[in-house]
Amino acid sequence: MRNYTLTVFNRSGEKLLDETYTAASDDEAKEIGTAKLEEGGYLEYTHRCVTPEAKLILFHR
Structure with a gap:
């Protein structure tokens, strides 16, 4: 398991x-x-999700 940051x-x-x-x-x-994001109502806000190596896997601006 790896840690991801949203x-x-x-x-x-x-x-x-x-x-x-x-x-x-x-x-x-x-x-x-x-x-x-859906649960919190944040889909249309600017967001990002990164891997432990700082690889961007989700992004919305």
Whole structure:
């Protein structure tokens, strides 16, 4: 299992969410991250999810 970090920002740049979670693969991490965004109502906010090596796997601006 690896740790992934999901961060959400509002238009002024303030962090609305900064959460780390574990997943077995990048694909699973995308699914979990997308579910967390949907659950929090953050899909249309600027967001990113990165791997432990700082590889961007989810991004919306």
